[in-house]
Amino acid sequence: MKHQDLINACQQDWDAYIQHSFVQQLAKGTLAHTCYLHYLKQDFLFLKQYARAYALAIYKANTLADMRGALLSVNTLLNSEISHHVSYCANWGLTESDMEAEDEDAGTVAYTRYVLDTGIKGDIVDLYAALAPCSMGYAEIGRNLSADENTKLQGNPFIDWITLYAGEKFQQSAAQGTAHIDTLLAEIDLESQRGQNLIKIFRTATRMETAFWQQGLNAALENNV
Numbered sequence: 764m765k766h767q768d769l770i771n772a773c774q775q776d777w778d779a780y781i782q783h784s785f786v787q788q789l790a791k792g793t794l795a796h797t798c799y800l801h802y803l804k805q806d807f808l809f810l811k812q813y814a815r816a817y818a819l820a821i822y823k824a825n826t827l828a829d830m831r832g833a834l835l836s837v838n839t840l841l842n843s844e845i846s847h848h849v850s851y852c853a854n855w856g857l858t859e860s861d862m863e864a865e866d867e868d869a870g871t872v873a874y875t876r877y878v879l880d881t882g883i884k885g886d887i888v889d890l891y892a893a894l895a896p897c898s899m900g901y902a903e904i905g906r907n908l909s910a911d912e913n914t915k916l917q918g919n920p921f922i923d924w925i926t927l928y929a930g931e932k933f934q935q936s937a938a939q940g941t942a943h944i945d946t947l948l949a950e951i952d953l954e955s956q957r958g959q960n961l962i963k964i965f966r967t968a969t970r971m972e973t974a975f976w977q978q979g980l981n982a983a984l985e986n987n988v
């Protein structure tokens with residue numbers, strides 16, 4: 764099987780993630796700042812846990828090449844993506860210590876610990892199936908938004924977010940990640956018990972991404988920013 768089989772098997776859940784109202788409001792520039800700030804803080808906490816999950820991928824790897832690949836992801840997350848996130852958040856008035864002090868919201872705990880638990884319980888392929896919706900989904904969202912003529916480019920307060928995920932650097936690393944997942948999946952038959960279990964993991968993580976967007980929107984109701 765290939766990564767596209769995972770998406771095809773849960774197309775409805777995938778579309779709900781990729782086309783979520785949070786994403787559409789970002790594209791239009793209409794998202795409430797309360798929602799965006801809540802999302803940014805939770806995403807900082809998410810990325811820290813995500814780095815832990817790639818550290819687990821080093822532990823779970825079977826080959827030296829896979830260990831090095833996962834190490835590269837840990838390094839990129841800690842020294843590039845999270846640092847970038849911190850300096851980006853400073854433009855929105857959030858400091859690193861503000862974000863460190865923030866409590867993890869229920870959706871953040873649920874998603875990240877689901878990924879970690881899946882990896883701890885399962886093998887390297889289970890772990891990558893749980894990690895896959897993150898980079899594959901944001902890359903697709905970035906491509907969609909930059910290709911859509913209705914995306915507001917001028918005067919959109921969220922344009923930096925859009926250009927980050929539409930940008931060459933993120934697109935390239937997501938494509939590498941996807942190619943790696945394809946090599947891991949190559950030996951597995953879609954119809955087998957193993958294949959169906961991987962679909963279930965991928966679909967759960969996809970639903971967690973949708974819940975993560977919704978958690979951002981819900982901040983407007985809770986007034987907790």
Ligand SMILES: Cc1ncc(CO)c(N)n1
Nearest residue numbers: 806809897898901972975
């Ligand atoms: C919740 C979430 N999913 C995916 C990405 C992409 O890195 C992100 N930053 N946050």
